[in-house]
Amino acid sequence: MISRPRMLLSVAGVAVALALVLTMVLILGDDESPRPGAPAPEAGLDSLVTTFTSGLSADQEYRSPKADERRTAAAGFAAVLDRRGSAELASLGFSVRDGVDPATGRPYTIAVNEPGTERAWGMYVIDRSAPPSLAIEVPHPAFDLRTELFGVDLFRQVPGAVLLVAGAHRKADDSQADVAHSENSVFHVVATALAGRGLAQVQLHGFHDQNLPSTDIVLSSGATLAGDAARRAATRLTADGFAVCRAWEERCRGLEGTTNVQGKMAASDDTVFLHVEMSRTVRESPERRADVVRALVEADLRKP
Incomplete structure (x- = not known):
């Protein structure tokens, strides 16, 4: 038979042990939970870009930058590209910071326009893992749906890429925000600066399936003559099963x-x-998006 003093001692011991365990749980917490003061996980570029583009609409505020603002943007982007500071872009309402994309582990610098104002002049991301190599352009986010996702995926596959995303819906300000058809934009200023350094540009657009029902992708060199880069891209996209309209060989219904x-x-x-x-069908398919990006990477647009 256990004596009463020994029983009380045993109960007291168990109580002390439980108290110690509870204290340790409170101090250490759940290993899966963020600890107080710990930095938040870095958001992926896809999340940053889609959050940015989700706020765009045809009735948003927008105005074209004035001539002096475009000059400041040119000087400011060159300074950020060359790591000489961000004061000039900041004077135009841009926030500039460095980050690391969790999906690739590669460092980048990102400049984003002032939110919720008429200075909706874009998002620009510079991959810092290699010298500048390719300008990837998304001129019509929120209009040519999903093109920003193609832009991010291609950016992640090309070290040294620079991603340009327009800051406004193309219909904003009576379509003055259509940066693919206006030289008076920060987007065009940045594209010009990169082309001036010899970088190739790839610009991503979308069309409705019914506009060209038998075609998945239209490739062209715009106002330039089609070179080897365009032909390599067409060859690789065709090999991946896409129906490609080559604008240098045939008419592509105004595209x-x-x-x-x-x-x-x-x-x-x-x-x-x-x-x-x-086409819309291609843009809606994650599998087809991966195929397009792979074909463009294999075409190595950085070479003429």
């Missing part, structure tokens, strides 16, 4: 991009410009 101002600028600079129009 040739010949009035595109970035294409005209590339023609004057004698640099590569590839205009890629994708």
